[in-house]
Amino acid sequence: MYNKDKKEKINNVNDKQYLTFKIANENYGLELTQAKEIIKPPKVTNVPNTEESIQGVINLRGQVIPVIDMITKLGLNEKEKEGYKNEKRIVVINIKEILIGLYVDNVKEVVKLSDNEIEDVQETKKGIRQEYIKGVSTTSDSLIIIIDLDNLLFSNKQKKKGA
């Protein structure tokens, strides 16, 4: 019985760690457990005949992994792609046993948030599709949009390049 109580206590704490990064001047976050590593972008090889948000593939220590351009994927304004030149990073995530790189503008920090600190979103000003967002946290000084990676990466794929 003692064990059970203890467990509940831990659950009550309910803190999860989030990795936060910037895409087109907004703060975004994803669960730290999903992130595998953060790398400086090597040369990305373009892959033809794939959807537009697929920036290409990179060599991650002998493994070929796809890199997703988050600005295109989230449907953000292309203009804001500029800037942050030297700060751009690829966040490598492990999802459904697949390694995928997310191309972001810069990586900020790791924050602890509890579930009740993340609010549901009614609408977003930037017009990001709502199913891509798990929630929004406003507790820290700035707003953090928590991305729903499952929906973002595995809901219906979009239009092909050059078509």
Place this chain on the structure above:
Amino acid sequence: MSDNDQYLDMFFAEARDYIQMLNDNILQLEENPENKEVINSLFRAAHSLKGMSATMGFNTLTELTHKLENMMDKIRNGEIVVDTEIIDLLFAGIDHIENIVAQIKENGNEDIDIDGFLKQLEKQISVAKNRKPEEKEEKPAELGLELSSEEIENIRENKKELDTVYQIKVLLADETEFKQARASMIFKSASELGYIVKSEPKKEEIAEVELENNKIKIILVSSQTEEDIQAEIMNITDIKEVKIEEIKLPEKEEGDKKDSGESKNMTNSFEVSSTVRVDINKLDKLMNMIGELLINKTRLQALNIKSDGFKEVLPQLDRVTMDLHHTVMQIRMEPVGVMFNRFPRMIRDLAKEEGKEIDFIMKGKETELDRSIIDELGDPMTHLLRNAVDHGIEKPAEREEKGKDSEGTINLSAYQKGSEIIIEVKDDGSGINIDKVVQKALTKEVVSKNEIEEMDRHEKLQLLFEPGISTKEEVSDVSGRGVGMDVVKRTIASLDGEIFIESKADKGTKFRISLPLTLAIQEALMVKINDEIFAIPLNAISETLKIKTEEIKQVKGSDVIVLREKTIPLIDSRESLNLDIDYGQYKDKKEIPIVIVKSGAKEIGLIVDELLYQQEIVIKSLSNYLNNVPNISGATIIGDGEVALILDVRDIA
């Protein structure tokens, strides 16, 4: 987790071997019910399996194998006559074994209800028991002791030229008081006369067993004459009768030799030879590591360090890497027989089920292929063979009507041709009904009417590989697994192989599958397209050349070149890769580099920007996230550590 776990893998691997052996042997037994060697081998396999199961604590499996072993024992002793019913029962037993093993593998328990089957087995065994006495009566009189081929071999080796092999039957007087003492005296005098090969009861057993019918049988190799032996044994008290016959050893014929050779092979596979069982995953890992090594070697080469030592060590490194690669490739190779072996049983069962007579011939079982390819190939091959039985071979009556032999033939053969392995499935059945295929393709809207009119016979046949086309309407047990020819083709394509089909009405159908020897590493030509480097596998290239703009001709509005009187269509690689909106740039060039690539009988000229160099590439998958990218078959890592994509020439062509 228990200590058993570490043995489980070994158990599964060995169980698989024994199950295969049982299947093979039962098939042989059906062909040749009298073959003692086969029965013995069968018995041994069941016995070993039983032992293994008992050790691992699998009670159901132990009981099942025990019963089967009993049954085989009865067969061995001639108490059960092998007929179709028995063969089916044995096969069913093996299926149960397989199911239980699969169940254990899946969730660790063996909760499979086999009571019904065990009862059936019991029945057969007890029927045999009842039959026992009547058969026994004539047996001892007629048959003496049987010599196994091993024993015959033994005699042959030890017998001197003047020695004769005798069968001696000694009958003790009914009223003998000290039977055992008498028996041991008989053995003593026999061993003085010569060499006892075999006896019943055994010499060691006479102290324990009651003498059955007061009889002792001995097979003796001796230089003495019949009379001398007779006299010698009759000297012992209480002997009622001594019968001696000379035994002629079977001639050492060609066929005989082959038989014992085969049986040796069977027994050999039980023995521990100087081989090691290795988990295939470890080999995969090893292959990956060699891939890494190769990539790093290429990168090292690209550094192009200006030093004598460097120039000296590089070729050495090159050689070692290549040797290593070839050795591991060799280790990964397995004879296709490991896959083929399950087919005779399958064909037999299917043929029986559908009332067809089929002669199934396998050739080239020893042909070797990469293990991972063999693993993947099992399902498509099964499908092709099932189709051959199900849709190909006609019922005997129908065949006779067509003037064919009532027994159909299915040929399965494998052989190496250059750097490719060819596997063929050929039947002499009804052939594929092209009209039906076309009809189906039209209703499924796979092709349009206009397209059909343009197609020749061969192209129409290829429609069979499109999704949703299957010539038989009803889904039978056979093809009811939801696998179609499109899946077969896709699987083979994923192995970088190709499948071809030929068919003639009432003459039969032939599928030809060509596969690369190994998957992981290939020679490739590197080309530049739109400033990116791409690799084209060398086995898909027939030649490279540079042409001038004037050489480009027009046929039906498309660009072609004429090469040795052959018209070859040109394809701009930029277009097939959607790389550039402004196609046809090549026409402004002085020299246009072209790679002539082939897919089956088709040849096309692929226009690239620049021909670079030839290189060994390690083929990597293009991430599961990007499945089925058109015209791209995979990726590799080149000298500078960047990723280069591999062009799927077959897709482009």
